[in-house]
Amino acid sequence: MPLFLAATALKRSPLSLFRKTGASGEISKYQPANIRQLLTEMFRSEGFTGKLPPVRFITHHLAHAAIAFYTSPFDKSDILIIDGSGENKATSGYIGEGDKLKKVFTYTIPDSLGWFYKSVTEYLGYLPDRHEGRVMALASYGEEDEEIQKIFSRIISLKKDGSYRHNPAYSFLGAHRNGKVFGKKMEEDLGPPRFKGEEISQRHKNIARAAQDTLEESVVSLLSRFKNGEGVSSNLCVAGGIALNCRMNGHLSEHPSVENIYLPPLPGDAGTALGAALLVAANLGFNPRFSLTHSYWGPGYSSEEVEAVLKKTKADYSKEKDISGRAAELLAKGNLLGWFQGRLEAGPRALGGRSILADPRDIKTKDIVNKRVKGREKWRPFAPSILKENMNDYLLNPFDSPFMGIAFKTTPKADSDMPAAIHVDSTTRPQIVSRDSSKKYWELIKKFGDLTGVYGLLNTSFNVNEEPIVASPEDALRSFYASGLDYLVIENFILRKGG
Ligand SMILES: [Fe+2]
Incomplete structure (x- = not known):
């Protein structure tokens, strides 16, 4: 079993294993013998009494290279x-x-x-x-x-x-x-x-x-x-x-x-776990290549599970037939939405799984999002999610960039249509949204565009300043009530502040 899988079995990340060593020599804690010993102790402390599975070691940059190339x-x-x-x-x-x-x-x-x-x-x-x-x-x-x-x-x-x-x-x-x-x-x-x-x-x-x-x-x-x-x-x-x-x-x-x-x-380093696992898979004769078209690999919750949480917490909610249409209307009226749909996205960017969304048409939206939820410095930019079909309207020399990892220069239309999601130097770091990879989110932006003429939304991570991104319905409720969000759109349910 590769280190990645061993660590997963222990519900701890490989990085936390390294941290736990507390060894005085900074480099020595990374030595294979130390890691093996540590893993043995951790497996034992979790009640595992059998033979320790084999541990393979992958160098850090090779693991980075593997996730970068094998998923491309x-x-x-x-x-x-x-x-x-x-x-x-x-x-x-x-x-x-x-x-x-x-x-x-x-x-x-x-x-x-x-x-x-x-x-x-x-x-x-x-x-x-x-x-x-x-x-x-x-x-x-x-x-x-x-x-x-x-x-x-x-x-x-x-x-x-x-x-x-x-x-x-x-x-x-x-x-x-x-x-x-x-x-x-x-x-x-x-x-x-x-x-x-x-x-x-x-x-x-x-x-x-x-x-x-x-x-x-x-x-x-x-x-x-x-x-x-x-x-x-x-x-x-x-x-x-x-x-x-x-x-x-x-x-x-x-x-x-x-x-x-x-x-x-x-x-970043979070991706080295997958990179290492793919390298071991390749070494064992499996094909490590697969194209990552989306990053929704985290926990997800069924409608029934979400409703059970809403009932338990006595939240005042309604069920909607056309959730993306209703959410688009609320956004077009200037409301701030917590948007919780499907599985949590892996990685540092919110990509429509756990996002805070706002109408990008007015530059003042930046200040509102900061004041009511994020508490960030005024000068820091927000980024948009843009429909793939409309990327030429808003970006110069655009190409598919689904993970918000690349800054593009913007068109004058983008600067005037979505100023709250464009940086001061007419650049932005967009998420290009495809219908195939994120249907409900795509529909939301499409319906917002049909209402307003702007096929993009301000998208920032669903968390209150400096907290981790929400993962579960309970997390979402906590952040919703601890912030100035107007509505929480969670699967097919909508919650509004004050009932
Ligand atoms: Fe690294």
């Missing part, structure tokens, strides 16, 4: 893994063909683009490993600043052959070290860091812009390494923690050598 629609592809660190690897290039994965290049720590971005995140007053998306959003407000860019070219230096080097003097990361992450040199060169809550100056925005530009340039320059290293495909798969940076992915997608790009719904 491509027979052959270049694969970029951009990470903080996995074992001692920071960035890797692979070529995938059929069910084979071949490594083309690797950068080891401290040459980590993840560490670089993380150190800037902390320098700008945000939590590293958590708030990198805020730096990316802030970058859109930044201006080009020659002095700052010069400093960044010393932090990440690009070589003629497409390589990069990260200057470790600017970050303070030992082997997998947590704690303060930007180095003294960053303070010396860029000046005092921003502290949490301090006002954001134009200089802070310019620093975010320079960091984002540096990341994008470094990653794009890596594409040429595939050419040197016999990569031949115009297809590109991307994964690793830094692949959550949708603006970087958008930049990659626009590169002339990239014809098609694919990001799995789980580009």
Whole structure:
């Protein structure tokens, strides 16, 4: 049984196994003997008395590459893994063909683009490993600043052959070290860091812009390494923690050598469990290839189960025959909806399984969603779900992007039709919704479009600020009543505040 399955049997993630070790040596806890011992103890503590199933070990970047390529629609592809660190690897290039994965290049720590971005995140007053998306959003407000860019070219230096080097003097990361992450040199060169809550100056925005530009340039320059290293495909798969940076992915997608790009719904470490399982499956002679067209793989609840919860909690609800039609009307009237349908989506983005939805036609909707539910900073963008049939109306050079992983430039029509879901620099990170993969959600947007002329909705995750996304009907009810949502649309039932 692979590690992934063993961990699942214990109802704990592989990552939690590593964390539980608490070993003083950061690297030694990842050693196979330690993991085997730990798994044995955990199986025993769960009452399992038989022989421990075989445990196979897969390297971190190979697992990232496996989920990126095996779940893609491509027979052959270049694969970029951009990470903080996995074992001692920071960035890797692979070529995938059929069910084979071949490594083309690797950068080891401290040459980590993840560490670089993380150190800037902390320098700008945000939590590293958590708030990198805020730096990316802030970058859109930044201006080009020659002095700052010069400093960044010393932090990440690009070589003629497409390589990069990260200057470790600017970050303070030992082997997998947590704690303060930007180095003294960053303070010396860029000046005092921003502290949490301090006002954001134009200089802070310019620093975010320079960091984002540096990341994008470094990653794009890596594409040429595939050419040197016999990569031949115009297809590109991307994964690793830094692949959550949708603006970087958008930049990659626009590169002339990239014809098609694919990001799995789980580009970060959560996806390595599936990647590892697919590799073991391939090793055992099974076909590991399947195209992931949707990410609704989490728990789902039947109508009867949902109604039982509603009855138990004495919620005041009604059952609707045309749930998508009724929800579309409510949205068009400016209501904020909690939308709970089918199975929970895997990955960090809400994709119409557990979403908060709003009418994107008025820019003020952003403030309303923030004030009543999310509590996010005013300047951070929201994103839309757009019907596949209408993507040309709203996006420049669009292509199917079902998992909200890629930023696109928007059309003037999008900027005027759905301003609440477009970022300040006329970009957005859309979910392209197909009827085949998400019928009820597709119908909702279609009916909203038929009512309003706008075939997109503002879609953000169904959670109250900083809480996990809701999974069960009970979770949804808790978040509904703890927030300023107007209605909860859960399977075929509708709840309204105040009865
Ligand atoms: Fe990773």
